[in-house]
Structures are given as C-alpha cells and as structure tokens.
Amino acid sequence: MKNYNFTVAERFMRYVQVDTQSDPGSNNHPSTGKQKDLSRILANELKAIGLADAHTDEYGYVYATIPSNTDNNVPVICFCSHIDTAPDCSGTNVKPILHRQYSGADIVLPDDATQVISIKDYPYLQNHIGSDIITASGLTLLGADDKAGVAIIMDLASYLSANPSIKHGTIKILFTPDEEVGQGTAKLDISKLGAHYAYTLDGGEAGTFEDETFSADGARITINGVIAHPGYGKGKLVNALKIAGEILAALPANELSPETTSGRQGFIHPVAVNGIAEKATIEFIIRDFVTANLEKHEKRLESIAEEVMARHTKASMQFEVWEQYRNMKEVLDQHPHVAEYAAEAYRRVGLPVIKEPIRGGTDGSRLSFMGLPCPNIFTGMHAIHSKHEWVGVKDMEKAVEVLTHLVQVWEEKS
Structure with a gap:
C-alpha cells in the first residue's frame, strides 16, 4: 500500500x-x-x-x-x-x-x-x-x-x-x-x-x-420497606432508601470494586439506585473473566444484603440475576x-x-x-x-x- x-x-x-x-x-x-x-x-x-x-x-x-x-x-x-x-x-x-x-x-x-x-x-x-x-x-x-x-x-x-x-x-x-x-x-x-x-x-x-472479555451478569436488589406517615412513624416506618444505603455501605471497601481491581480481577459494581421510602432498587453489574466466578460474586452480594436485611425484620428483599454476556x-x-x-x-x-x-x-x-x-x-x-x-x-x-x-x-x- x-x-x-x-x-x-x-x-x-x-x-x-x-x-x-x-x-x-x-x-x-x-x-x-x-x-x-x-x-x-x-x-x-x-x-x-x-x-x-x-x-x-x-x-x-x-x-x-x-x-x-x-x-x-x-x-x-x-x-x-x-x-x-x-x-x-x-x-x-x-x-x-x-x-x-x-x-x-x-x-x-x-x-x-x-x-x-x-x-x-x-x-x-x-x-x-x-x-x-x-x-x-x-x-x-x-x-x-x-x-x-x-x-x-x-x-x-x-x-x-x-x-x-x-x-x-x-x-x-x-x-x-x-x-x-x-x-x-x-x-x-x-x-x-x-x-x-x-x-x-x-x-x-x-x-x-x-x-x-469479561463474562458479565446484571443483578438487582429490590427492598420493600414499610411506609407510614413520618409524623407518626415511630416503631412503624421502615425506610427502604436507608436500607439501600446500608447495603451499599456494606460492600467490600478494598476489593471487588472497579476502583480496587485491575488485570484479571473481577468486581461487583452498583450502577443505579432508585426508589422512595416504601420501595427501593439497587442495580449492579457483576464482572469476571472466569464465568464460574460470577456465581461466587453474586452469592457474596446476596449474603451482604441478607445480613443487612436481618436487622430490619419488617422489611423484605428480592434478589435477581440475569446474564448479560460471556x-x-x-x-x-x-x-x-x-x-x-x-x-x-x-x-x-x-x-x-x-x-x-x-x-x-x-x-x-x-x-x-x-x-x-x-x-x-x-x-x-x-x-x-x-x-x-x-x-x-x-x-x-x-x-x-x-x-x-x-x-x-x-x-x-x-
């Protein structure tokens, strides 16, 4: 040429x-x-x-x-x-x-x-x-x-x-x-x-x-709180947004995040939080080069969320995972x-x-x-x-x- x-x-x-x-x-x-x-x-x-x-x-x-x-x-x-x-x-x-x-x-x-x-x-x-x-x-x-x-x-x-x-x-x-x-x-x-x-x-x-490439899944945690008039919420109100914040705060600080990984290390990454006091969702992307590791990361994320939810017995949670690419x-x-x-x-x-x-x-x-x-x-x-x-x-x-x-x-x- x-x-x-x-x-x-x-x-x-x-x-x-x-x-x-x-x-x-x-x-x-x-x-x-x-x-x-x-x-x-x-x-x-x-x-x-x-x-x-x-x-x-x-x-x-x-x-x-x-x-x-x-x-x-x-x-x-x-x-x-x-x-x-x-x-x-x-x-x-x-x-x-x-x-x-x-x-x-x-x-x-x-x-x-x-x-x-x-x-x-x-x-x-x-x-x-x-x-x-x-x-x-x-x-x-x-x-x-x-x-x-x-x-x-x-x-x-x-x-x-x-x-x-x-x-x-x-x-x-x-x-x-x-x-x-x-x-x-x-x-x-x-x-x-x-x-x-x-x-x-x-x-x-x-x-x-x-x-x-990475193998990739998406995940969603849906938190169902308990709504009540905030003026009379003592002992009744369970704020889904605050629970979402606790779950995010409980994520690993020094590993398993885009901020702390490189090379062939995978991660769990929250990408969106939406909701109101009654109901909130957290969207995640899960990434790893070894496809089998995705399930391990997902189980860890679900375990973190369940530990938080155990402190809020009146609230409930759904955990969903779906495939994105391999x-x-x-x-x-x-x-x-x-x-x-x-x-x-x-x-x-x-x-x-x-x-x-x-x-x-x-x-x-x-x-x-x-x-x-x-x-x-x-x-x-x-x-x-x-x-x-x-x-x-x-x-x-x-x-x-x-x-x-x-x-x-x-x-x-x-």
Whole structure:
C-alpha cells in the first residue's frame, strides 16, 4: 500500500461530526433515531464504492458484501464496528481537529482551555511525535470509539474495490447501532449477514489484539420497606432508601470494586439506585473473566444484603440475576486459526501482537456466542468516552494495512 492515498482520516473526521450518541434509557431500536443518519451515509458510500448490496435496515444496521475474487473456497469473514457513541460525554456538534506532525507539547483544546491532553497523562502520545493526531475541541468526546473502526473498514472497502489484483474471499461489512448501551446485536439478522467468522475493529493502540472479555451478569436488589406517615412513624416506618444505603455501605471497601481491581480481577459494581421510602432498587453489574466466578460474586452480594436485611425484620428483599454476556475466549479457543491468521497479518505489517483481556465487553462477545467467532483488532483510539479522546492517524492507516493482509491470509490458507 506504499502508493495508496489513505482515506481513513478524511472519512473519520466526517463521520464524527454526525451525532450518533445512544441512550441507555430508551426501549427503541436503535435507542436514538439519529444513529440512522450515519447508517444512511455509510450505506450510500459503500454503494458508491461499488458494493451493490449495501443497505441499512429499520434498526440502523448496515450490511454490505465485497464479493470474492478467487477460485479458492474461502470462509466468509466479516469486519464489524459500531456507529454509536457513548452516553458518558456529549457527542453533539463534535469539532474534530487534525494536529499535523504533533510536536510532543501539551495540547490545549480550543473550546475549553481547561481540557489539556499531555504526554504525562497519555504516554502513548510519544509514539506519535512527528505524526498526525486527531482530537475534539474540548466540549465533546471525539467519537473514535468506534468511528475510527468504521472509517478503517470503509477505507479497506475502498482499497479492495480499487485493487482487484488482491485476492480474497467473500467479505461482509457490518456496522451496528447501540453497542455502547449493550444492544449492539439485539436486532442483528445473523443469517442475512452470512459470515463464518468475524473481527470487530474496536481496540486501542497499534498491535493490540483482544480475544478475551469479561463474562458479565446484571443483578438487582429490590427492598420493600414499610411506609407510614413520618409524623407518626415511630416503631412503624421502615425506610427502604436507608436500607439501600446500608447495603451499599456494606460492600467490600478494598476489593471487588472497579476502583480496587485491575488485570484479571473481577468486581461487583452498583450502577443505579432508585426508589422512595416504601420501595427501593439497587442495580449492579457483576464482572469476571472466569464465568464460574460470577456465581461466587453474586452469592457474596446476596449474603451482604441478607445480613443487612436481618436487622430490619419488617422489611423484605428480592434478589435477581440475569446474564448479560460471556467471555468470548470460551468460543475463540475452539477456533484458534481465527487468532492465528490475524497474528500473521500483524507480522506482515511489522507489528507485534499484544494480547490484552478486555475489562469490558464488545459486540464480539455476543457475536461469538451467536455462532460467529469474533476477536477484536486495534483502531488507535485513546481516552475514549471523554473530552480528551484522541486517535493517531498512522495507527488507523496501519489497521487498514492489517485488514488488507488479513483477507489475503484467509485466501492463502484456504
């Protein structure tokens, strides 16, 4: 690709200006209608590239096919990224800024001078001194998570369509809504997609490759208090909100929380408290890389709650648990060639393979358990979900190169 004029940076800067923030409080699919604005843009651009079947459906998914150009019987592979941005930080009126030949100095974002991106806080910036990086302007997130992935896949489609001499099997392109709110595959038509294996483009620094995620459950404690007029509540009133506070205060202080864990350690994390004096709920997420440990964490949480409830005999409690997603490594270990082929593509572009477990989940987790083994490839995004979010242009371009070699590896090995 030495003489190729990459389009990934230009595409990325256009895509991030389309507000696609998802909404965790919505029951719609997609959770916000504005995600479809980008879906339509992408489907139209894919058609213009020459992918005749490119389209978006009523749920905001984008499907497209790059037809095979080889006589080899190559499994159908899919490249996938999500179009939505996180609810954690505003995605409205994103102003992307291209910093050419980054000098290494602190970057003061122009729309809010208190927002400063520095090598001290983000040491990986040292790898981009003398290269171009992209940031937002200080009032919003950038949207590199995951529009960097979207732009990388779009540039790949453009390159392969313009270079038919590169042999590859059938390639499916999939863009999903609502990944940030845990609904990225909720309305996916897996049979229409028609792929055998997949790769998400939703990772960080160049060289990282992720084939392991948390396993995840949700939990809810519902506390039923006893209501009475507060003026005459002595001996009668049992305040559910106060019991909820006691349960939260009884959680482990120095372990089993996001604040105190790292690496492969799991956690119990309260994410929402709602209610009134009569009835209150506490919502939790439970995470661990070992699926069997989830039950241990849940039993511990239930035991903590029961100890608190024992002090309030007139009140009652319900404890509920439900599955959210599972560690994709449980599936990927059954298909080792998916990771092996990616590692070969990394080597061909001169990158080491840096394997890291994801302390979270991706669409790849659910796709893997839907029958589509799906690890995760880097995009170059950093400081995601924040006003400091940035991405290195050379990392995005390197990801395009990786995908170009990856499709050739699949063709050669078939």
